Amino acid sequence: MxxxxxxxxxxxxxxxxxxxxxxxALMVTMGxxxxxxxxFPIRSWTFDWYIAVAQDTQVLAVFGYxxxxxxxxTVLSLIIGTWMAAFLGPNTFRGxxxxxxxxxxxxxxxxxxxxxxLRIFARLIDIEPGMMAIxxxxxxHNVPFVALVVMARLSTQPKSHxxxxxxxxxxxxxxxxxxxxxxxxxxxxxxxxxxxxxSFDDFVRAxxxxxxxPTLPVLIFAKLRSGMSPEINAISTIVLIMTAIxxxxxxxSMRRLNKGS
Amino acid sequence: xxxxxxxxxxxxxxxxxxxxxxxxxxxxMKIVAGEFVTFLGPSGCGKSTTLRMLGGFETPDExxxxxxxxxxxxxxxxRRDVNMVFQDYALxxxxxxxxNVAFGLELKGKSRAEIDRRTGELLEFLxxxxxxxxxxxxxxxxxxxxxxxxxxxxxxxxxxxxxxPLGALDAKLRGQVxxxxxDIQKRxxxxxxxxxxxxxxxxxxxxRIVVMNAGRVEQAGTPEDLYFRPESRFVAEFIGETNLIEGxxxxxxxxxxVIDWNGMAVRGAAHGRQPAAGEAxxxxxxxxxxxxxxxxxxxxDAIEGRVVNKLFKGSRTSLDIRIGEGRDxxxxxxxxxxxxxxxxxxxxxxxxxxxxxxxLRD
Numbered sequence: 001m002x003x004x005x006x007x008x009x010x011x012x013x014x015x016x017x018x019x020x021x022x023x024x025a026l027m028v029t030m031g032x033x034x035x036x037x038x039x040f041p042i043r044s045w046t047f048d049w050y051i052a053v054a055q056d057t058q059v060l061a062v063f064g065y066x067x068x069x070x071x072x073x074t075v076l077s078l079i080i081g082t083w084m085a086a087f088l089g090p091n092t093f094r095g096x097x098x099x100x101x102x103x104x105x106x107x108x109x110x111x112x113x114x115x116x117x118l119r120i121f122a123r124l125i126d127i128e129p130g131m132m133a134i135x136x137x138x139x140x141h142n143v144p145f146v147a148l149v150v151m152a153r154l155s156t157q158p159k160s161h162x163x164x165x166x167x168x169x170x171x172x173x174x175x176x177x178x179x180x181x182x183x184x185x186x187x188x189x190x191x192x193x194x195x196x197x198x199s200f201d202d203f204v205r206a207x208x209x210x211x212x213x214p215t216l217p218v219l220i221f222a223k224l225r226s227g228m229s230p231e232i233n234a235i236s237t238i239v240l241i242m243t244a245i246x247x248x249x250x251x252x253s254m255r256r257l258n259k260g261s
Numbered sequence: 262x263x264x265x266x267x268x269x270x271x272x273x274x275x276x277x278x279x280x281x282x283x284x285x286x287x288x289x290m291k292i293v294a295g296e297f298v299t300f301l302g303p304s305g306c307g308k309s310t311t312l313r314m315l316g317g318f319e320t321p322d323e324x325x326x327x328x329x330x331x332x333x334x335x336x337x338x339x340r341r342d343v344n345m346v347f348q349d350y351a352l353x354x355x356x357x358x359x360x361n362v363a364f365g366l367e368l369k370g371k372s373r374a375e376i377d378r379r380t381g382e383l384l385e386f387l388x389x390x391x392x393x394x395x396x397x398x399x400x401x402x403x404x405x406x407x408x409x410x411x412x413x414x415x416x417x418x419x420x421x422x423x424x425x426p427l428g429a430l431d432a433k434l435r436g437q438v439x440x441x442x443x444d445i446q447k448r449x450x451x452x453x454x455x456x457x458x459x460x461x462x463x464x465x466x467x468x469r470i471v472v473m474n475a476g477r478v479e480q481a482g483t484p485e486d487l488y489f490r491p492e493s494r495f496v497a498e499f500i501g502e503t504n505l506i507e508g509x510x511x512x513x514x515x516x517x518x519v520i521d522w523n524g525m526a527v528r529g530a531a532h533g534r535q536p537a538a539g540e541a542x543x544x545x546x547x548x549x550x551x552x553x554x555x556x557x558x559x560x561x562d563a564i565e566g567r568v569v570n571k572l573f574k575g576s577r578t579s580l581d582i583r584i585g586e587g588r589d590x591x592x593x594x595x596x597x598x599x600x601x602x603x604x605x606x607x608x609x610x611x612x613x614x615x616x617x618x619x620x621l622r623d
């Protein structure tokens with residue numbers, strides 16, 4: 001590689017990094033600006049917007065609402081996804097490929113199509129728009145991710161582990177809970193956190209399936225329509241930090257657990 | 262039922278097919294309590310399928326498996342008093358050594374105190390006391406193998422199955438573990454059902470070896486029986502190194518079978534089916550059963566030969582000896598290195614005891 005191409009390569013790399021982080025940095029910075037108007041120059045700094053968020057009961061309630069949806073979705077997705085993986089993984093039967101493809105479809109269907117379809121379906125079976133409908137919508141979307149991650153992990157489990165458990169007196173259910181499930185732990189942690197983030201982050205499904213109570217992305221959207229305010233920057237910064245910590249922690253614990261087996 | 266008293270397992274005319282392949286073909290075998298029995302054979306001979314049927318992981322298509330008087334043919338693995346040491350040990354990675362060993366005891370519903378006591382005993386017995394709180398990942402191959410053994414022994418099974426448990430160990434360790442395993446079997450008095458393709462393992466550890474080939478039993482007997490008195494060509498060739506001699510039966514003379522081998526009359530014995538006069542037969546002669554004489558001996562059955570190849574192997578020398586001018590008349594034999602040096606002009610005489618030339622059934 002010549003000197004020139006090397007310089008060019010590093011310029012392109014740093015330009016990409018800047019493109020990635022400058023908007024985020026700007027957003028974070030504006031959250032500390034002591035003025036309602038977003039933009040430069042910044043004359044004085046303040047924590048007021050964060051204090052405002054912390055005292056905004058609507059934001060806090062919506063945050064709790066989104067968390068409740070994310071946690072419920074995650075629990076449901078993990079149970080259904082693991083069950084699906086355990087069923088589809090080891091068994092071979094006619095039409096397995098079709099069932100598998102159908103099961104994975106919700107992960108790739110465009111969000112808006114899926115959201116409209118779910119809205120119509122929810123009305124048809126008399127589910128009120130709101131928390132329940134959003135949880136069901138998010139679960140349908142998340143199950144394939146869980147199933148794929150769990151299936152990948154399951155395929156690396158030696159068959160002899162289950163046989164050894166059976167040999168030592170476990171029936172197939174005890175063997176699953178005492179040997180297979182612990183083996184799946186890193187996959188479940190990873191998939192679970194991914195589910196939480198997907199659910200927390202989702203706008204389209206929450207918008208179509210929600211009732212009067214907005215989720216956090218829907219609330220931010222609503223607030224944006226009434227004008228940009230540094231309070232939104234503060235909320236976004238909090239979400240950014242929380243998700244980054246969660247994601248990094250998940251990545252770390254998954255790596256540690258993977259190494260341990 | 263006094264004769265039945267010592268039989269712990271009866272594999273009663275069992276057949277197992279996988280599709281059109283017959284993995285085990287009408288196997289009928291009794292295993293005596295406290296015995297170390299090895300099923301030996303090449304891969305695909307049916308030995309592992311037999312072991313898996315005893316463990317409950319495969320169900321026979323025909324026949325029964327009787328364990329301590331009870332028909333367990335269709336009983337799932339968790340309801341049999343049989344435990345297994347897996348080829349890859351199959352230790353549970355998320356449990357400590359102690360938890361692994363305790364697993365079977367917990368599922369048997371033993372009390373906490375009882376579980377702790379028995380786990381401690383077994384770990385001590387297998388020299389693993391210091392490793393109780395380690396995970397399997399932190400152990401060496403030999404230690405993992407011992408944990409697998411402790412775990413399988415913990416529920417006090419009537420039969421212990423061992424599926425090539427030494428295959429994953431390096432050659433140096435394997436010899437040591439063979440001795441340990443035999444010692445553990447003796448001290449516990451457990452019935453060991455060992456499966457291997459390694460004839461050396463089988464010879465060193467077993468009370469009885471069952472040689473399997475293509476789903477059937479070729480021969481069953483003590484290691485000495487199989488080594489010195491093989492009944493079939495497969496057994497003679499699979500275990501150890503041997504000379505195969507082809508000839509025609511001339512007749513029976515003073516308890517020995519006289520075979521015409523390229524015009525020479527040689528004497529042998531059949532340990533299985535007795536051949537008839539005039540029949541074409543193959544006979545096996547172990548290298549160490551050939552006596553080499555540097556000078557013409559007085560015994561009249563000594564055969565003259567010529568050394569065509571000499572391989573120094575330390576304590577002994579391996580000789581390739583050409584007998585006469587006929588086809589297939591190369592005999593390989595061992596000789597003390599000192600005696601081998603005293604051979605003049607590569608000329609020597611060989612002889613053997615009649616019962617050491619095993620006339621085979623095929």
